[in-house]
Amino acid sequence: MIDSLLSTENKMFRDEVRRFANREIAPHVKTWEKEGKYPDSYYKKISEMGFMGLLVPEEYGGEGGSMIDLAILCEEMGRVGVSIPLTHVSACCRSIEHLGNEDQKKRYLPDMASGKKIGAYCQTEPNAGSDAGNMSSFAEEKENHYLLNGEKVFISNGKIASVLIVLAKTKIVSEKPSKGIAMFIVDSDTSGVSIGRSEKMMGRNCSSLDEIIFKDVKVPKENLLIPAGGKGFKEIMKEFNSERCGNSSFCVGFAQGAYERTLKYCKERIQFGKPIAQFQGINWTLAEMAIKIQSARLLVYDALFKEKKGKMIAKEASMAKKNANEMAIWVCDQAVQLHGAYGYSTEYEVERYYRDVRGWSMGGGTTQVCLNRIAYELLK
CATH class of the missing domain: 1.10.540.10 (Acyl-CoA dehydrogenase/oxidase, N-terminal domain)
Structure with missing residues (x-):
């Protein structure tokens, strides 16, 4: 298809x-x-x-x-x-x-x-995850620059990045806090930028998730990407659609990889005189895994082809992400189960697929935030 x-x-x-x-x-x-x-x-x-x-x-x-x-x-x-x-x-x-x-x-x-310079997207803070409007990072406007102070956490590739895309408030808008958020380009070697702790995660051990601290960082005015107010925050949030589609596709890929390893194992593993794939309880599970992977893939491509035609895909990207996140967790869990005790062993790798895929439902908007967005688009 x-x-x-x-x-x-x-x-x-x-x-x-x-x-x-x-x-x-x-x-x-x-x-x-x-x-x-x-x-x-x-x-x-x-x-x-x-x-x-x-x-x-x-x-x-x-x-x-x-x-x-x-x-x-x-x-x-x-x-x-x-x-x-x-x-x-x-x-x-x-x-x-x-x-x-x-x-x-x-x-x-x-x-x-x-690839000479790697970028890191700096939005999440200790008290501002899904609630971006609650961020406390602030960039005070001066004559020739902005003075940036704040702390970001769970930043992908933060410690190896040279270019930081930073969200920070430049003004306080009490009735709608997100209206005060602007976006800046910050070079990581700027004085006042430092790397804090790197999180030790359940999975995705090869990728770093880091704390980045900004203390009296002078950001040139020419590095302001989007000013606060107007449609600024909406424009910033549009870029989440690309990340959500990429996130969804990673989940489809991880699920596909875990499924292929499981299918091969079930064809080769002999119990009670025949491959376990021949038992109905096993082959039905394999069939369900294949259905869910393909269904998730189709939702992703539904969003992508609409985006290609210039359509706004906030709803479709959120649907794809929510579905793919939960599908991949289920498929990888079944992969571990069908491998039996071997699935819990690092030898067969499916346990790593499970650990790695579990984190994708948090990045780029949690599944609950995706549901909120879907409902908003349906009801507006």
């Missing part, structure tokens, strides 16, 4: 990513998991493949890819059990491309597209 929707170029890109993932990534995943990080060679490889600048226009050194290409990339990399710096590829690069002026694009996008 998906093949009938994809262009020849989309299919060629998918095949290219799959070959790369199987050849260059899959053999090393266990080692990287033990080491607890992606090596520099990983970022070098995905940069050389053009993945870091996938959504950056060609005129700024990128690939000029589409959201469909992003979904393909995320699914194929998730399938072998790794992630890419999604917030760099989507939220950071797209924020500068869509919201930045020509000077900002020329100064930042070429190095971000090449």
